[in-house]
Amino acid sequence: MSKHPELSEDELRQIYHDTKTIAVVGASTDPRKAAHHIPAYLQGQGFTIVPVNPTTEQIFGVKAYRRLEDIPVEVDVVDVFRPGPETPEVAWSAVAIGAKVLWLQEGIANDEAGDTAREGGLKFVQDRCMGATHRFLFG
Numbered sequence: 001m002s003k004h005p006e007l008s009e010d011e012l013r014q015i016y017h018d019t020k021t022i023a024v025v026g027a028s029t030d031p032r033k034a035a036h037h038i039p040a041y042l043q044g045q046g047f048t049i050v051p052v053n054p055t056t057e058q059i060f061g062v063k064a065y066r067r068l069e070d071i072p073v074e075v076d077v078v079d080v081f082r083p084g085p086e087t088p089e090v091a092w093s094a095v096a097i098g099a100k101v102l103w104l105q106e107g108i109a110n111d112e113a114g115d116t117a118r119e120g121g122l123k124f125v126q127d128r129c130m131g132a133t134h135r136f137l138f139g
Helices: 009-018 034-044 084-096 111-119 130-138
Strands: 021-025 048-052 077-080 101-104 123-125
Touching (some): 021 034, 034 077, 084 101, 084 111, 101 111, 111 123
Parallel strands (some): 077 101
16 A cells, blocks of 8 residues: 555646646557557647657657656656656656656556655656546546
8 A cells, every 4th residue: 555645536637737748758659558559648638748768769759758857848747657666766857857747657656756756846646547547537
């Protein structure tokens, strides 16, 4: 059980309402993977997706960046498709770039990342799909 409480539906709705740009750490070029079809869905809902993947130059028709710190625009949400043990470092980067939310996808949880995010002033969501949550809240 995580020490980080779940956000309410109203808090989650507010995240989507306030979000324009989502940096997707671990975005994939493989359409069979959640790290591809979830960001593609979010892009289709009007969000600007900025892929973060050091192994490719472009995903979803936009430039991919090696690290969060390389992104030249303001990022609202950092959506993470990487294993839990890698997320504390991502949390530090999310704080460093001034993101507002750190969101760990379904199956990914890390209390240390949550501590770092919250101490840095970010909202924190873990073990929850950003695409499925959007579909649930906005149908």
